[in-house]
Amino acid sequence: xxxxxxxxxxxxxxxxxxxxxxxxxxxxxxxxxxxxxxxxxxxxxxxxxxxxxxxxxxxxxxxxxxxxxxxxxxxxxxxxxxxxxxxxxxxxxxxxxxxxxxxxxxxxxxxxxxxxxxxxxxxxxxxxxxxxxxxxxxxxxxxxxxxxxxxxxxxxxxxxxxxxxxxxxxxxxxxxxxxxxxxxxxxxxxxxxxxxxxxxxxxxxxxxxxxxxxxxxxxxxxxxxxxxxxxxxxxxxxxxxxxxxxxxxxxxxxxxxxxxxxxxxxxxxxxxxxxxxxxxxxxxx
Numbered sequence: 001x002x003x004x005x006x007x008x009x010x011x012x013x014x015x016x017x018x019x020x021x022x023x024x025x026x027x028x029x030x031x032x033x034x035x036x037x038x039x040x041x042x043x044x045x046x047x048x049x050x051x052x053x054x055x056x057x058x059x060x061x062x063x064x065x066x067x068x069x070x071x072x073x074x075x076x077x078x079x080x081x082x083x084x085x086x087x088x089x090x091x092x093x094x095x096x097x098x099x100x101x102x103x104x105x106x107x108x109x110x111x112x113x114x115x116x117x118x119x120x121x122x123x124x125x126x127x128x129x130x131x132x133x134x135x136x137x138x139x140x141x142x143x144x145x146x147x148x149x150x151x152x153x154x155x156x157x158x159x160x161x162x163x164x165x166x167x168x169x170x171x172x173x174x175x176x177x178x179x180x181x182x183x184x185x186x187x188x189x190x191x192x193x194x195x196x197x198x199x200x201x202x203x204x205x206x207x208x209x210x211x212x213x214x215x216x217x218x219x220x221x222x223x224x225x226x227x228x229x230x231x232x233x234x235x236x237x238x239x240x241x242x243x244x245x246x247x248x249x250x251x252x253x254x255x256x257x258x259x260x261x262x263x264x265x266x267x268x269x270x271x272x273x274x275x276x277x278x279x280x281x282x283x284x285x
Contacts, residue, residue, distance in 0.1 A: 030055035033269050034074060036262045038122060039102065040138055040274030042114040046081055046088050047097060047104035050074040050124065053269070076127035079106045083120045101184065122272045132264040138274035142229040147282045156217045159284060162207040163225045167196045174235035176228040177206050184224060193230065193238045223282045233261040234273040
């Protein structure tokens, strides 16, 4: 019996060799699309990132990422944001906002108003004359009621984190929840969007399990909890973007469709939205 196993393995190997065959696949021609990202945050300046999409098979210049990113920027556009009787014209310049971590190539030093409850409109005229438009509003902020932690072992190397807020049960609402370690510059240990359809009470909790990679005690570590009350459009955009990122890992998989609220003849994708971040910080004791 033992002699049969190597023979069977050899037969399978030889058979599998005959199944190898190169196949040429004709891929459809890719059409680049304008990509818009604009997040209105009261108290912050107006910022917008305008780029264009690339094909999955386009070369990525890893030895010069700055030049590659610059090649994606859409230049020469006219960008305006209108609210009430005010029109804000965004100037073309690449900038980084250290407070929000957002990179933009169109901005204005004017501040997004904190007392405006109406609609914001976006108007973009691309260099080729094509138009992009969108509308949004800024949902009222929802604050965190409290945050706390419980240790799950005596050594205090593991902790369970909790955050609490109140949800309005008379309407359908959408939220983005984040937990950062040490600072907002770090990659969040939790970052997702959610609706309130599964909530059975106005009192809502969320949290996470926290443990250091080096397994040392977590006493003294700083955790930053963030809660955004977001629009339905932002919720659906974020979900579809995450799904597309998963699908795009496989060039032969079904491509994910981004759900956008920007429209125009050039078939743009992206999001124009606003929110008020609410944050609280917990230092583990």
